[in-house]
Amino acid sequence: MRIRSFPNLVSRQIIQEMDPSENFMLSKTSKKMKDLVKNNIYKVDQVWMNLNSNWSFVVEIGGKIHNVFDLRAGLAPWEMKWHRFLVNAVMLHPSAVQKYHEILKIHNYICEIFKCESNKISVIDYIENQEFIDEESPRFLMNVDFCHLRILGSRSPTMKTRNLIIEDAKIFVADFIHHYEGQNIVLKNAWLNDRLARLFILNWMLKMKENLVSFIAFQNRQEVFDESSVVNLLNSKRNAITESRVEDWDPEKRDRYFNYDSIIANQNVFPADTFDCEHGYDIVREDGKRATVKVSPNHFMFFVWP
Known part of the structure; x- marks a missing residue:
């Protein structure tokens, strides 16, 4: 030519x-x-x-x-x-x-x-999956270890996916805050809501998210996330006696950096200080389980310590 x-x-x-x-x-x-x-x-x-x-x-x-x-x-x-x-x-x-x-x-x-690294198409083996009913159903996602999606509609089987990244969460962030039952999730372009964040914290305190290891949501720039409302909730629990209490970081009780070993770490580049929990708010439940909350106008993060 x-x-x-x-x-x-x-x-x-x-x-x-x-x-x-x-x-x-x-x-x-x-x-x-x-x-x-x-x-x-x-x-x-x-x-x-x-x-x-x-x-x-x-x-x-x-x-x-x-x-x-x-x-x-x-x-x-x-x-x-x-x-x-x-x-x-x-x-x-x-x-x-x-x-x-x-x-x-x-x-x-x-x-x-286009000079983009090529991976083979992944194949999920359904032979032993008794819950898989028909080929048009997305239910197989319940038994997949990791998914990286642009968006999948609300109340989907991804709520049970062990490790999950949603690229364009937007309003669906509410569904994941309410219903996610997996271990690690990252929501990008999320329309955060301080009321939902407070509810998420209270649910963990009430032992309603026992599988959770980490929950990370990065804010949509056009939305306003009132982190002070979340901080006020945490401070109201600071002097609790008969329920979960909130503490500042004590190096004798936990490490400064959360050891994030999820498969998601291999698929996503996090900001440098993502897992630095020095200035996070520690929640200590009556059963001794400890979690750290990190909030800013741009993110909501929740880490459960082993």
Whole structure:
């Protein structure tokens, strides 16, 4: 093609200005064009599948979504319609793996072109899962150790997923504060509410979240989270005698840094001081269980000490 006859700087400028779908199709014309695109393409943040309405591969660049390639109707993974997975992984029922081998091939090719690390499509083994009823149900998420999702609707089986990241929690933060039953959860772009945060703390005090290890919610910049309301609740419990009491950090009773060994740590980059609990508020229940609350206008964090 004529683009290959242009000087390198010109070719690079052309490729940089083309949208992802155009570059994808250009790379398919020949091996030399594929190499030309790969050597001059912009780097994308993520490659994932949009499983909502058009069944397509998309890339994310600077927070903006760009369509790359639409799947043929015969390849549309109907049983995955509930899920839009990040971190370059899609979970499939094992009976569908052979049917979707072409999806894996396309996925890996797009990751290669756009310089995004490619993982194989994850397969969940349902053979011993008696609760899995039909292939269109998302209930298998209850038995998955880790999920990294853009968003999955409220009151879903993700409430029981052991380790969970929700990229765009928004108003659904209320459902997770009320109903999450797993161990570790990270909510991003959350519409925090101080009333819900107070309720979350009280529920733990009443031993209603016994599986919980960590709860981390990062605030949406456009919302206002009144951390002083949460602090006032904690201070009201400071002199409790017959119920949980609140204490300042005592280095003889716990470490300064929470030892966060969740699988989420391998999938997410946290701010440097996330697990520094020196200035957190310690809740000590009557049964001796200790948790630390950290609040600011931008986050709500809750860590349960072993």
